[in-house]
Amino acid sequence: LSALPTLRQAYASGLAVKPNPRYKYLARALDTLSIWKGDITQLQADAIVNAANSSLLGGGGVDGAIHRAAGDELYEECGANTGEAKITKGYALPSKHVIHAVGPVYAKSKVDEKAQQLASCYSASYALAVQNQCRSIGFPSISTGIYGYPMEDATHIALNVTRKFLEQPEGDNMERIVFVVFSEKDKAVYEDLVSIYFPPE
Ligand code: AR6
Numbered sequence: 286l287s288a289l290p291t292l293r294q295a296y297a298s299g300l301a302v303k304p305n306p307r308y309k310y311l312a313r314a315l316d317t318l319s320i321w322k323g324d325i326t327q328l329q330a331d332a333i334v335n336a337a338n339s340s341l342l343g344g345g346g347v348d349g350a351i352h353r354a355a356g357d358e359l360y361e362e363c364g365a366n367t368g369e370a371k372i373t374k375g376y377a378l379p380s381k382h383v384i385h386a387v388g389p390v391y392a393k394s395k396v397d398e399k400a401q402q403l404a405s406c407y408s409a410s411y412a413l414a415v416q417n418q419c420r421s422i423g424f425p426s427i428s429t430g431i432y433g434y435p436m437e438d439a440t441h442i443a444l445n446v447t448r449k450f451l452e453q454p455e456g457d458n459m460e461r462i463v464f465v466v467f468s469e470k471d472k473a474v475y476e477d478l479v480s481i482y483f484p485p486e
Contacts, residue, residue, distance in 0.1 A: 286330060286421055286461050289319040295476075296485040305481040314451050314483045318462050320475045321423075325465040326354035329379035331419035332372070333465075334410050336427045337385040339364045341371060346430045347467075354378050361385060368405035372413045382417060384410045388428030391435070400442060403428055407446035414459070421461035426471060440474050444482040 293315035296302070325333050325347060335351045338344050341361040343352035352359055356377040365371050370386040386409060389402040406427050414422050424443065428434035443464065450456045466472045 330421040332382040368402035370409040
């Protein structure tokens with residue numbers, strides 16, 4: 286984690302700014318957030334979030350990668366509903382915990398419902414992280430792979446929920462939040478939108 290540049294460092298090295306007057310400078314966030322292109326199974330944090338399905342028995346995408354890297358011990362019997370999350374140990378992963386969040390399958394005809402479910406994945410993940418004394422957490426871009434959620438819309442939701450979390454007292458103990466992206470294209474989306482929610486000083 287200490288190797289990943291924080292948002293403050295990213296701004297200092299020239300990350301472009303797209304301000305939104307709705308959100309004021311939130312000093313702590315600049316030292317808390319990172320956007321990192323990489324494989325989430327390599328991240329060493331107190332918790333990584335998995336983009337799971339309701340069976341919580343593994344699947345493809347990031348879920349498959351996490352299950353392969355964690356080993357056979359990672360297996361949750363009872364499932365979870367869309368928008369919910371469950372926590373397990375990380376087993377062979379470098380991270381201590383895995384938070385299995387069940388994102389929505391995108392559908393254009395139900396945008397509001399899908400957005401609420403995706404927001405609930407992020408807030409439920411933060412709540413579990415806090416309950417389990419996690420001080421660092423890595424998120425993949427939930428629902429934007431196999432589940433088809435448009436990347437930009439999903440990123441607005443991830444950043445907005447994160448902003449709200451860091452504004453609440455519950456967020457006080459969270460020291461590092463890493464948005465793990467899997468492609469340069471996805472990284473550009475995060476870098477483009479992050480300053481709307483987390484403007485520089
Ligand atoms: N590290 C970080 N991000 C990754 C990794 C990785 N190792 N692998 C993929 N991504 P997806 P979903 C990115 O499809 O859309 C599974 O079968 C990927 O580029 O993993 O929520 C589950 O069991 C994308 O941006 O998750 C469910 O059935 C993001 O992670 C279903 O897929 C999410 O893509 C969930 O679909």
